[in-house]
Amino acid sequence: MSRPAALVTGATSGLGAEFAQQLARSGHDLILVARTVPRLEAKAVRLRADFGVQVEVLPADLLTDDGVASVGARLADPARPVAVLVNNAGFGLVHAFEGNTVEQEADHLQILVTAPMKLMHAALGPMLARKDGRIINVASVAGFIPRGSYGAAKAWGISFSRFANLRYRPRGVTVTAVCPGFVHTEFHQRMGASMGRIPKWMWLEPDVVVRQGLADSAAGKSVSIPTRRYATLIALSRLVPDKVAAAAGNRGR
Numbered sequence: 001m002s003r004p005a006a007l008v009t010g011a012t013s014g015l016g017a018e019f020a021q022q023l024a025r026s027g028h029d030l031i032l033v034a035r036t037v038p039r040l041e042a043k044a045v046r047l048r049a050d051f052g053v054q055v056e057v058l059p060a061d062l063l064t065d066d067g068v069a070s071v072g073a074r075l076a077d078p079a080r081p082v083a084v085l086v087n088n089a090g091f092g093l094v095h096a097f098e099g100n101t102v103e104q105e106a107d108h109l110q111i112l113v114t115a116p117m118k119l120m121h122a123a124l125g126p127m128l129a130r131k132d133g134r135i136i137n138v139a140s141v142a143g144f145i146p147r148g149s150y151g152a153a154k155a156w157g158i159s160f161s162r163f164a165n166l167r168y169r170p171r172g173v174t175v176t177a178v179c180p181g182f183v184h185t186e187f188h189q190r191m192g193a194s195m196g197r198i199p200k201w202m203w204l205e206p207d208v209v210v211r212q213g214l215a216d217s218a219a220g221k222s223v224s225i226p227t228r229r230y231a232t233l234i235a236l237s238r239l240v241p242d243k244v245a246a247a248a249g250n251r252g253r
């Protein structure tokens with residue numbers, strides 16, 4: 001019996017690397033997508049050695065049409081089915097909307113909205129034909145509060161996953177938005193954000209986020225908010241005025 005395959009975008013670091021590892025541990029072959037070839041190759045060597053699974057590397061820049069098209073073509077290939085798609089690649093912008101160029105804002109929407117939308121579209125056809133598939137969109141708790149273009153883009157991921165899970169789960173394909181709070185990854189360092197003011201209790205480790213995200217996806221949930229403390233914070237944020245929720249969110253991404 002061949003193993004099911006999972007394609008993870010942004011697999012060279014942080015949450016994507018952790019998704020790849022946990023999916024390999026649970027018996028998935030992998031397709032790893034990111035831009036940095038040496039890091040992709042190193043991850044692949046490690047995963048093959050540690051878990052005995054097959055690992056393809058698929059270098060692609062998801063800010064480019066060619067990069068998205070090459071990943072979409074791999075997902076749509078009926079001869080090489082992909083059972084799990086994890087739309088995870090992303091970055092934040094250190095400045096607020098008015099402080100960025102319009103090109104930076106457009107790239108931000110490309111990586112957080114347009115690329116995941118196109119990859120879901122490519123994956124969905126074969127998944128529905130097989131009546132089997134799992135799609136995970138890595139969103140953020142920022143998608144529940146007024147939080148600039150990052151929060152708005154993540155809100156799209158949450159809203160679309162809620163719609164798509166309702167529509168496609170009865171046809172065998174689940175769609176889950178995983179919404180972490182602050183996680184120790186390279187995200188904030190790449191963004192150039194100083195995070196010293198974030199209290200220790202608000203930080204999560206990638207393994208905890210991914211374990212709960214995968215469990216909620218396997219349970220067919222449309223939204224996963226890892227840890228009870230963040231689920232409580234988000235429930236409370238719905239009860240307070242936007243101004244209060246936005247002030248809390250202003251502490252970081």
Ligand SMILES: NC(=O)c1ccc[n+]([C@@H]2O[C@H](COP(=O)([O-])OP(=O)(O)OC[C@H]3O[C@@H](n4cnc5c(N)ncnc54)[C@H](OP(=O)(O)O)[C@@H]3O)[C@@H](O)[C@H]2O)c1
Pocket residue numbers: 009010011012013014015016033034035036039060061062063088089090091092111138139140141179180181182183184185186187188190253
């Ligand atoms: N860390 C947090 O606190 C946090 C909280 C909530 C949500 N999230 C979300 O979690 C997701 C993963 O972020 P992370 O925290 O794991 O950050 P990270 O450690 O910086 O990892 C980002 C990954 O995305 C890849 N990537 C970036 N730009 C890309 C591009 N143009 N094309 C292809 N791949 C690209 C990077 O690889 P290359 O540089 O090799 O391309 C890297 O593998 C993001 O969607 C982020 O919004 C993070």
